[in-house]
Amino acid sequence: MKFIHTADWHLGKLVHGVYMTQDQRYVLNELVETVERERPDAVLIAGDLYDRAVPPTEAVDLLDELLERLVVDLNTPVLAISGNHDSPDRLDFATRIMEGRGLHLAGQLRADPRPVVLRDAHGDVHVHLVPYADPAQVRAVLGDETIRTHDDAMRAIVSRIEAAMDPKARHVFVGHAFVTPGGEPKNNTSDSERPLSIGGAEHVRADYFRPFHYTALGHLHQAHYVQHEHIRYAGSPLKYSASEESHRKCFYVVELDASGQATIERRELKPLRDMRRISGTIEEIEKHAPSDDYVFVTLTNDNPVLFPMEKVRAVYPNALHVERRPASALETAAASDRANAVRGRREADPVELFAAFYEEVKGMPLDEAKRRLFADTYEQLLREEGGAV
Secondary structure (H helix, E strand, O other), rough: OOEEEEOOOOOOOOOOEOOOOHHHHHHHHHHHHHHHHHHHOOOOOOOEEOOOOOOOOOHHHHHHHHHHHHHHHHOOOOOEEEOOOOOHHHHHHHHHHHHHHHHEOOOOOOEEEOOOOEEOOOOOOEEEOOOOOOHHHHHHHHHHOOOOHHHHHHHHHHHHHHHOOOOOOOEEEEOOOOOEOOOOOOOOOOOOOOOOOOOOOOOHHHHHHHOOOOOEEEOOOEEEOEEEEEEOOOOOOOOOHHHHOOOEEEEEEEEEEEOOOEEEEEEEEEOOOOOEOOOEOHHHOOOOOOOOOEEEEEEOOOOOOOOHHHHOOOOOOOOOOEOOOOHHHHHHHHHHHHHHHHHHHOOOOHHHHHHHHHHHHHHOOOOOOHHHHHHHHHHHHHOOOOOOO
16 A cells, blocks of 8 residues: 655745745645656545635635645545644545545544555555544544643544454544643744643644554654654745755655564655745845845844845845844844744744733732633634634
8 A cells, every 4th residue: 555645735824925826736736647657546635734713815715726636646645634733624625535546534532433444455544534633622523531742632532433443454543633642741832833722731742652553643844763664754946944954855655564563664745936035235145146045134234235035135035024134143042032032933832822821910920810711812813714824
């Protein structure tokens, strides 16, 4: 059984006021061309097809175009789930009609999910599509009041799947979560990834995925495996922030043998334009070779620069951001940036911000009951707004 694992397309992504649709079409065309050449048995998309719950028309048109090419023109089944950026209801629309053509979209989590069954010369491969759902939603769907965290939710979901597994089949899990080796916090995120939980309880143990021959994950934008080679993030197909500058974007071609042993091949994607940081004086930058890359520019001039963006865009027409940091301040700024990278995710947590505000106003720390009340209320508001932050 041969399939492609991709994730986190984020169609409709807007970076510093620039829609990435043209770049997304270009790079995802490379994936489609691979499907056309190699004819895999399926394409797995592990969530975040769109960048927001209500995507722009251009993003919807692009997804429609890509799915038509894969499913209709190339007759290749596509199995996809919703991520935390998607609208589950929108992805669920008309899915039963489309399944007959080979398009399986799992938007809403269901209490009794049935695997998609694929077959090859060695028998059945059961693909378990588990769309993103926050702990409160999983608690309601499964009727389990003990579920409070993402770890609790994943444990309960996998337990149900495992209990119904066909021991004669090979099994593939497709999910969207923040998985770490022991469920501990890890700082392997980027600025374009939205936290999954308010209050920090977003991490999931990798051990839960041991029953599966391959686990195709989405959410984290850097491709890597977690604890075991067959538990993997494909990452996003494009860089979506300056913090992803060092990422090498890719998708995986995975083959399962008769026993379920996975052979994994990484295929790197070549973008239409790179995204990177550059620094130097305006005089130095004006001598650079012209480039269409998306750049974040730090000017090191000691004195103010008149019309800096106009001057930078004479060399880098797609420059996204320009700031000035005198050379004398760069070392101090670098140290500050490293410290902020460690603190940033915690400080961006609305619960922590509210707790700091509460203590400043009331003169006493926020107790655990009020902390939980605020977190639950905030998460409910996010769900009602379709996940928008």
